[in-house]
Amino acid sequence: QVQLVESGGGLVQPGGSTRLSCVGSGMFFRFYTMGWYRQAPGKQRELVASITSASVRDFAESVKGRFTISRDTIKNTLYLQMNSLKPEDTAVYYCNAREKNAWGQGTQVTVSS
Secondary structure (H helix, E strand, O other): OEEEEEEEEEOOOOOOOEEEEEEEOOOOOHHHOOEEEEEEOOOOEEEEEEEOOOOEEEOOOOOOOOOOEEEOOOOOOEEEEEEEHHHOOOOOEEEEEEOOOOOOOOOEEEOOO
């Protein structure tokens, strides 16, 4: 059974940084496409960033140059480094294993002064 658990959200000031983590069990991240999605109130869930098994990365236009995605294959952990945060980045962020169609429970990120 695949389980994904996110952590690292919270309240961040505009212009600040934070890092999200997603620890997985029941699968090995390095064999699958892993991604971060977010959903703001009243909006659809959207892809923020993804990384394939071949380490090809993709980013939403709105976060390019500010967010990076990485993984630690030893720890089976996915990361999302978020820099230069803006209020519009406020959302619940979800970890996803695409081919497994598995989701974490989400972690709230609020960007506000």
